[in-house]
Amino acid sequence: MDGRVVIIGAGQAAVSCIAALRSADATRPIVLVGDEEHLPYRRPPLSKSCLAEEISIENLLIRPASWYDGVDLRLGAGVEEISRREGRLVLRNGEQLAYDQLVLCLGSRARPLGREAGGDLAGVHTLRSLTDAARLQAEFRPGRRLLVVGGGYLGLEVAAAARSRGLSVLLLEAGARILGRVASATTAEHFRTMHAARGVEIREATGLDALSGAERVQRAILSDGSEHEVDLVVIGIGGLANAELAAHASLETANGIVVDAGCRTADPNILAAGDCASFPLGGRTVRLESVQNASDQGEIAASNLSGGQRAYAPVPWFWSDQYDTKLQIVGIGHDHDSIVVRPGQRGDAKSIWYFRGEELLAVDAINDPSSYMIGRRLLAAGVSPARRDVANADLPLSAMLPPRG
Ligand SMILES: Cc1cc2nc3c(=O)[nH]c(=O)nc-3n(C[C@H](O)[C@H](O)[C@H](O)COP(=O)(O)OP(=O)(O)OC[C@H]3O[C@@H](n4cnc5c(N)ncnc54)[C@H](O)[C@@H]3O)c2cc1C
Secondary structure, three states, rough: OOEEEEEEOOOOHHHHHHHHHHHHHHOOOOOEEEOOOOOOOOOOOOOOOOHHHHHHHOHOOOOOOHOOOOEEEEEOEEEEEOOOOOOEEEOOOOOOEEEEEEEEEEEEEEOOOOOHHHOOOOOOEEOHHHHHHHHHHHHHOOOEEEEEEOHHHHHHHHHHHHHHHOOEEEEEEOOOOOOOOOOOOHHHHHHHHHHHHOOOEEEOOOOEEEEEEEOOOEEEOOOOOEEEEEEEEEEEEEEOOOOOOHHHHOOOEEEEEOOOOEEEEEOOOOEHHHEEEEEEOOOEEEEEHHHHHHHHHHHHHHHHHHHOOOOOOOEEEEEEEEEOOOEEEOOOOOOEEEEEEEOOOOOOOOEEEEEEEEEEEEEEEEOHHHHHHHHHHHHHOOOOHHOOOOOOOOOOOHHOOOOOO
């Protein structure tokens, strides 16, 4: 059925969905409804360059304004309800909007710190949107004491940006170590050492009990009983899928909107893509928060909306920039039982290869783009190199690639 497509959520997944819909049928009516005032923009710089430099929305836009010609843009308009029976949306301003098909690109939001723990005090930030980044940037003044809660990529990136602006930084990780959910102990060790050398104090296996202050945050009480004076706090304790709209419309949700490998919900006229979607991958149901995943799923959703049968079977990739270090990750290393560390060409470069048995699962490349590229090609081809070959830095990685074509 090729009617009016309404996309809810004006972000990364929406843009690739629009691009793919247009290339399939340039005349198809498309409506884009987004609750932020801005055209879709890139979020990765928000925890990196945007905290260190002036923020310019023009530099962040995924596509310039003219690219949306012909798309019915409804920005600054949140959708409050989906009425599937009537094929209708209710916007926050009361307006109603009919759809033939719907793509949910709702993204995710930052998990907040509860009110009872002081999460509503002034000076306590989460970081998800351009508005959040601008607010935080205005608070970054040399000499101020920043507490970062959470030792995932976001927390570490904020810590790096804050150090470059001359703040003092204490970072807490409640788990046994930083990057516990997303990277090996070896990768974590690299980043711990790097941050320590730049003056970030990292406390692992230490949670935040509470923040206190009159109106603005002044003090943090940690789970080890210690108390610290703080000027501002960033909470980086993970994201929550924006799935409530779907749940209220009786679509299945479980850590996100449940979709099949083709981004379809159980309703044939509703698909979901990006951070908000939980989908099958490698025998599990996963939800990925990455630009690659949002872009790819947006495209798959568009193609299946127009009657395609594409299944999504990605080799996921992700990156993180901290100080002058670039980490590039390909694959998912969760179930690994061994790792191999390979020194890179430059002194500060290396790659960490994750294996389960003889199978290559993932590669973390630190300042080592060629290892990342080769790891990506190996994983895409389903080829696992021998561990001893990976460990042998004298053996070029390119020798492990299958012949092209
Ligand atoms: C600070 C930060 C740093 C990041 N760094 C990296 C990185 O280095 N590498 C990487 O790969 N990924 C990174 N990510 C993740 C990446 O940005 C996301 O995975 C990606 O933006 C997801 O795209 P999306 O389209 O699913 O959601 P989004 O781009 O978040 O767009 C969703 C939009 O939907 C809107 N919306 C939600 N509900 C409604 C509603 N009811 N009505 C209307 N609109 C609604 C939201 O407000 C939002 O504007 C980062 C994310 C953040 C926040």
